[in-house]
Amino acid sequence: MDVRTHMSMIFHxxxxxxxxxxxxxxxxxxxxxKGAEYMWWNNVETRPGTxxxxxxxxxxxxxxxxxxxxxxxxxxxxxxxxxxxxLFYNPSLPDLRDYYEPFTFDYQNLFNSPKKNVQPxxxxxxxxxxxxxxxxxxxxxxxDLGGSNIYAKNDLNLEGxxxxxREQMNELERLVFNYLPRICNHCLNPxxxxxxxxxxxxxxxxxxxxxxxxxxxxxxxxxxxxxxxKKVYYNWNTGKSEKCILCFPRxxxxxxxxCAHSCVGRxxxxxxxxxxxxxxxxxxxxxxxxxxxxxxxMILDPxxxxxxxxxxxxxxxxxxxxxxxxxxxxxxxxxxxIALPLHPEFRTMVMMYYIPPLSPVVSVTEKSLFRLDLMQxxxxxxxxxxxxxxxxxxxxxxxxxxxxxxxxxxxxLRKLLAVRIYMRRKTVHGKVDSxxxxxxxxAGLTEEQAIDMYKMTTLPTMEERFVFxxxxxxxxxxxxxxxxxxKGEVGLGYIQQPKRGE
Amino acid sequence: xxxxxxxxxxxxxISLALFVAVTIYRxxxxxxxxxxxxxxxxxxxRLYWGSIPFHHGITWILLFxxxxxxxxKAILVMNATPLRLYLLELSGFALGLWALVGVVVLIxxxxxxxxxxxxxSTMDIIVLLLTLVSVITGVLTASLYxxxxxxxxxxxxxxxxxxxxFQPRPxxxxxxxxxxxxxxxNNFIILAVFPFSRLVHILALPLxxxxxxxxxxxxxxxxxNS
Ligand code: HEM
Ligand code: SF4
Ligand code: SF4
Numbered sequence: 001m002d003v004r005t006h007m008s009m010i011f012h013x014x015x016x017x018x019x020x021x022x023x024x025x026x027x028x029x030x031x032x033x034k035g036a037e038y039m040w041w042n043n044v045e046t047r048p049g050t051x052x053x054x055x056x057x058x059x060x061x062x063x064x065x066x067x068x069x070x071x072x073x074x075x076x077x078x079x080x081x082x083x084x085x086x087l088f089y090n091p092s093l094p095d096l097r098d099y100y101e102p103f104t105f106d107y108q109n110l111f112n113s114p115k116k117n118v119q120p121x122x123x124x125x126x127x128x129x130x131x132x133x134x135x136x137x138x139x140x141x142x143x144d145l146g147g148s149n150i151y152a153k154n155d156l157n158l159e160g161x162x163x164x165x166r167e168q169m170n171e172l173e174r175l176v177f178n179y180l181p182r183i184c185n186h187c188l189n190p191x192x193x194x195x196x197x198x199x200x201x202x203x204x205x206x207x208x209x210x211x212x213x214x215x216x217x218x219x220x221x222x223x224x225x226x227x228x229x230k231k232v233y234y235n236w237n238t239g240k241s242e243k244c245i246l247c248f249p250r251x252x253x254x255x256x257x258x259c260a261h262s263c264v265g266r267x268x269x270x271x272x273x274x275x276x277x278x279x280x281x282x283x284x285x286x287x288x289x290x291x292x293x294x295x296x297x298m299i300l301d302p303x304x305x306x307x308x309x310x311x312x313x314x315x316x317x318x319x320x321x322x323x324x325x326x327x328x329x330x331x332x333x334x335x336x337x338i339a340l341p342l343h344p345e346f347r348t349m350v351m352m353y354y355i356p357p358l359s360p361v362v363s364v365t366e367k368s369l370f371r372l373d374l375m376q377x378x379x380x381x382x383x384x385x386x387x388x389x390x391x392x393x394x395x396x397x398x399x400x401x402x403x404x405x406x407x408x409x410x411x412x413l414r415k416l417l418a419v420r421i422y423m424r425r426k427t428v429h430g431k432v433d434s435x436x437x438x439x440x441x442x443a444g445l446t447e448e449q450a451i452d453m454y455k456m457t458t459l460p461t462m463e464e465r466f467v468f469x470x471x472x473x474x475x476x477x478x479x480x481x482x483x484x485x486x487k488g489e490v491g492l493g494y495i496q497q498p499k500r501g502e
Numbered sequence: 503x504x505x506x507x508x509x510x511x512x513x514x515x516i517s518l519a520l521f522v523a524v525t526i527y528r529x530x531x532x533x534x535x536x537x538x539x540x541x542x543x544x545x546x547x548r549l550y551w552g553s554i555p556f557h558h559g560i561t562w563i564l565l566f567x568x569x570x571x572x573x574x575k576a577i578l579v580m581n582a583t584p585l586r587l588y589l590l591e592l593s594g595f596a597l598g599l600w601a602l603v604g605v606v607v608l609i610x611x612x613x614x615x616x617x618x619x620x621x622x623s624t625m626d627i628i629v630l631l632l633t634l635v636s637v638i639t640g641v642l643t644a645s646l647y648x649x650x651x652x653x654x655x656x657x658x659x660x661x662x663x664x665x666x667x668f669q670p671r672p673x674x675x676x677x678x679x680x681x682x683x684x685x686x687x688n689n690f691i692i693l694a695v696f697p698f699s700r701l702v703h704i705l706a707l708p709l710x711x712x713x714x715x716x717x718x719x720x721x722x723x724x725x726x727n728s
Contacts, residue, residue: 080712087708088557089542089550096543096617128544129616194716197708205721215533218706219540236544236621239537501535502625502699 002277003300003311005320005469006188006208006351007251007270008329009260010339011181012457013357014416015267018179020044020140022259022268026183029258030245035237037102037127040139041244042259044181048155048169048396049142051180053098056230057156057343063092064228065191065346066284073285073347077195077226084197092225096236100137102127128236145175152177157399165393176391178357180400181267183259184231184244185342185350186210188275188298189284192243195226200241206471207272208351209246214498217241228346238500252473256466266460271327271467272320273334273351274300274311284347288403291344298349299334302327323469328456329353336445336453338412340401356397356409358390358416387413411444418443419450419457509687510672514665517694524697529705538703539626544617552611556604559597560633563640566594566651571662574655581651590651591644598641605634625699632692639685647682658686 026042045051059065059076067076078086105122113120126133142151149170158166169176186203190210193201200216201223203209212223212232219239223232232243247257255261260268275298283294300307302324311321324330332339332355339353387410388394394406394413402408418439425436432447440450456464529536542549570577581587609630612622644650657674664671675686696702 083711084707084709087538088553089546093542093546095546129620131616189717193718197711198706199708199710199714199718202718202720205719217537218703218708219537220708221540221542234540234543236541238534239539240534496532496534498534501532501537501539501702502623 001300001307001310003274003307003314003316004208004277005206005311005316005324006186006273006275007246007468008273008327008333009183009246009257009352010269010329010332010355011352012267012269012355013178013180014355015265015457016044016179016181016357017265018044018046018143019264020143021262021264022181023139025258025262026244029247031242033237035235036233036242038096038099038139039233039235039242041231041233041242042181042183043139044179046142046145046151046177047180047400048158048177049145049151050154051142051182052139053094053230054137055098055154055156056094057228059228059346061092062094062225062228062230064226064230065348066189067347068285073281075191075194075226076228077191077222083195083222086222087197087220090221090225093221093234094224094230096128100139100141101133101135103133103135103138106132145177149175157396159399160404161393161395165395169393178392180342180354181259182229182231182342183352184210184227184246185229185348185352186244186246188277188280188349188351189347191226191228191346191348192223192232195222196220197222201232204248207246207248207251209248210243211245211248212241212243214238214240214242228343228348229350238498240498251468252471254468254470256462256468260466266465269328269332269456269460269465271329272302272324272469273327273329274302274307274316274321274324276300280349284349288345289405291347291403292340292405292408295341295344295349296334296337299330301334302330317469317472320469323467326467328460328465328467331452331456336415336449338415338453340408340412342401343403344401345403354401355416356401356412357392358413358420387417414443415445415453418445419453422447422450423454506672506676509683510661510675511665511670513687514670514690517690518665521693521696525702525705528697528702536702536706537700538706539621539700541618541621544621545611545615548607548611548615552604552607554604555600556608559599559601559604560637563594563597563601567654570651570654571659574659577651577655587649587651591649594651595641595644598637598644602634602637602641605630605637609634625695628695629692629699629701632688632695635688636685636692639681639688643682643685647679 022042023040023044027040031037031039031041040052043052051057056062056064063077065076066073068074077083077092103124104127106125107122109120110122123132124135125131145151152175153170158169161169186208187210188208190201190203193203193210196217197220198216198218200213200218202211202213204211217240219234219241221234221241223241223243224230224234232241234241247255247259250257250261256268256270260270279294279298283291283298286294302308302321308321312318329339333353339355341350342352342354344350390413394409395404397409397413398404398406418436421439422432422436426432437447440447445453581590609627612618612627612630647653657678661671661674664674675683678686692701
């Protein structure tokens, strides 16, 4: 057992209102720079939809993630030798137009325009060339499906859904959607690291953050193609790849990452997970239907004395172990088993997790709409069977979060639903009856767990949502440097100005 | 000082000194500036028709030049049978033409694509033009003065070694036709420009990728298991 520590984020999708506050917080902090305008380290996409960059899940096209070749796990992108030959031109690299061309408006024209009979306008101009452009798409033009059904129609996760369900989902006035905020998953088996010919990308041991060493990056841009989540971006101005850094400078000072901190829906939780690095190779190789189980198995119980002993042997401090015990991430992923990795079949072993949305539970029967969670008393028993009538099809969620396994999604949704029923009886009816107890038991939860889940979902304080250990930066090598060494230089890893080379 | 003295003795040393000193300085103290500065994100179609022919052509030709410089005997032995000589000459010529096609497309792309103009520096254009001159003079030399692979090892190898060993023998290259001399001088110019341009990306060729482990983990904690 090789115990290691990881900072993980949980996204409670039921609570996401799709407001993009997270994206904007991140943009303001990190990517409001020349060359990075088009980057959204945090983006929120409407689902069903094609996402950003458009159809990023299409690995036949972008060739991201891992693939079993002759029984061995290999990059889908290239073999090592192929990688060298594709340096000059990388056919799987997304084009700028797969994201969108960054634009602004020629506001100066409002001031400088000569006197005319018509109002001057601020024409849209490209932020790359400065030339006027026709804006064809933007960072969130798929928001709430933008009044169009082409986004939903082209979602690859609809695969395997019966034709009539697809058609039903496509009827504009009945469209159903939810939001999917995405950041880099800081994977345990990151394809970006494996694909980088220069070895410029690495995983931090202490918290698992995956970082690009900008001084080592040589713009071979293999990481951009290899990441199945398209979460490495190429800065066309500096000639370096960049990605989400999980706001490590904030975490090191005990603050939540900007996206999580600013989240209006309070959907995000963060905490330490302990995992067994020895199990990574095996867990990445199992067949599709065993992926989630193997992944859960790899996450270790921070209360288990054996785990604690092994952690200490690995140099993990008491405060990190304690932090892991208080971690909301542990509760969601392992204790309640309701948080799932996004697209586990890409086999990068992601460490950010999603609680699949239960809402909107409204569904269509015959002619009328009904709500799954507001049934009459005696219907409660049947609820679980009615999950299949939910407007967001189980199969669709399964394609997103469990490599197609509907059983796993059903188990999670049952738990969410059972807690709802139980708490409604308790607060609205003033008493817990046998029916709701039975529902809970059927979903595999105890009353205590249900109350914990309820509290953690609806009422958590900032301190309960974000549990950060002490990073002990004072112990790191930088402490050996003269504190004034980098005075007057650009901070956060740049010892020189991050200026484009000649 | 006559021109020959300048071009074949003084200038080579200036350019070699710049090449070695500034390149080392840049790689060690300005690592952020070393990058291939890819522009594929902005424009890919023309890059495909430019970069692939250019690089596949130029890299192999450069390799042949280096081989002839380091192992002249091996090249001579290899050329001992006429068939192999023809094959070597022919493939060298083909690679040269291939590189020529590529560099022409690259220049056209640099000068006419708005997206690429937005990321083009003067040095990018200088480098492409210098490369164009090298490739053209190289290809012309190969077609006008046949069997370069034979006389290179007799003329250039000893000359370049004489420069590298600080006993320059300009008389070896003085009698050569001007076209070949231009090829030589132009390449010394490229060498001088090298550390000031994007050409430093050549030194980043990541061959260690072939053997490094897939995953890299760096941390500040002492771990027993690694
Ligand atoms: C040895 C291995 C080499 C590798 C791996 C390599 C790789 C690259 C890459 C990735 C690019 C960027 C292409 C893009 O825009 O996406 C590039 C551009 C360039 N390379 Fe190389 N290169 C190599 C050798 C050379 C050599 C020997 C030369 C010759 C003099 C050269 C000259 C150039 C030039 C001039 C460009 C700019 C092309 C443009 O106008 O966009 N490279 N190289
Ligand atoms: S999600 Fe992040 S860590 Fe995983 S492969 Fe992509 S960039 Fe790398
Ligand atoms: S800030 Fe929170 S609620 Fe708003 S879109 Fe982002 S994740 Fe969703």
